Amino acid sequence: MDIAGITLKNPVMPASGTFGSGQEYSGFVDLDRLGAVVTKGVSLVPWEGNPTPRIMETASGMINAVGLQNPGIEVFIRRDLPFLRQFDTKVIVNVCGSTVADYLGAVERLSVQGIDMLEINISCPNVEHGGIAFGQEPRMVEYITKEIKKKAAQPVSMKLTPNVTDITEIAKAAEAGGADALSLINTITGMSASGKRKKPETACSVRHFLIKYPYGVLP
Ligand SMILES: Cc1cc2nc3c(=O)[nH]c(=O)nc-3n(C[C@H](O)[C@H](O)[C@H](O)COP(=O)(O)O)c2cc1C
Numbered sequence: 001m002d003i004a005g006i007t008l009k010n011p012v013m014p015a016s017g018t019f020g021s022g023q024e025y026s027g028f029v030d031l032d033r034l035g036a037v038v039t040k041g042v043s044l045v046p047w048e049g050n051p052t053p054r055i056m057e058t059a060s061g062m063i064n065a066v067g068l069q070n071p072g073i074e075v076f077i078r079r080d081l082p083f084l085r086q087f088d089t090k091v092i093v094n095v096c097g098s099t100v101a102d103y104l105g106a107v108e109r110l111s112v113q114g115i116d117m118l119e120i121n122i123s124c125p126n127v128e129h130g131g132i133a134f135g136q137e138p139r140m141v142e143y144i145t146k147e148i149k150k151k152a153a154q155p156v157s158m159k160l161t162p163n164v165t166d167i168t169e170i171a172k173a174a175e176a177g178g179a180d181a182l183s184l185i186n187t188i189t190g191m192s193a194s195g196k197r198k199k200p201e202t203a204c205s206v207r208h209f210l211i212k213y214p215y216g217v218l219p
Pocket of ligand 1: 015018041064068184185186187
């Protein structure tokens with residue numbers, strides 16, 4: 001199977017963030033059998049993530065607001081990448097950032113041997129732009145894709161957020177920016193609320209809600 005010129009021996013790969021950076025699950029899953037490992041999001045500097053609770057079970061599934069906790073790119077390159085390279089599987093590194101400069105710095109730093117593809121998580125809030133996610137504005141998506149393509153040493157897959165009115169507009173913007181592939185889809189925004197108390201059930205869902213809708217504009 002080919003994606004953006006990279007040949008995978010099969011199409012099986014974990015969704016970013018559900019498999020750590022590979023090592024955590026290697027006792028349960030033979031990594032040699034996967035087409036690729038998609039890593040947890042990595043950022044230029046370490047991110048602490050959200051306060052707990054971060055995960056909540058609901059009647060219809062699980063909601064989470066981990067907040068992209070990760071030890072930063074230097075630890076990833078020194079510790080996680082050499083571990084992954086021992087296996088016969090492709091390595092797709094998921095990248096997150098809070099500013100355009102964050103993404104570009106991370107992408108540039110990842111220009112090292114042993115990474116087959118970059119997956120860019122553009123569901124992160126853009127702190128220079130009122131907190132709206134990068135991936136919710138077509139013009140921003142085209143711009144950031146173009147800038148990332150200038151720096152990237154590997155093929156670039158733009159991971160789209162479903163939390164938009166028309167995802168095809170966003171997909172076309174990523175294509176116009178030069179994306180080599182698209183990854184669909186990131187987390188659907190959710191909140192578990194108590195009908196009785198008329199309040200969100202957990203701190204994590206409150207926080208998630210505030211991050212996604214910084215001006216209190218309800219969906
Ligand atoms: C615990 C958890 C952590 C996640 N972390 C990331 C992440 O670091 N980067 C990312 O792009 N997506 C992350 N995701 C989103 C998933 O990769 C996936 O896109 C999302 O869960 C939608 O797929 P699903 O509908 O099959 O759950 C995470 C999801 C979960 C449940």
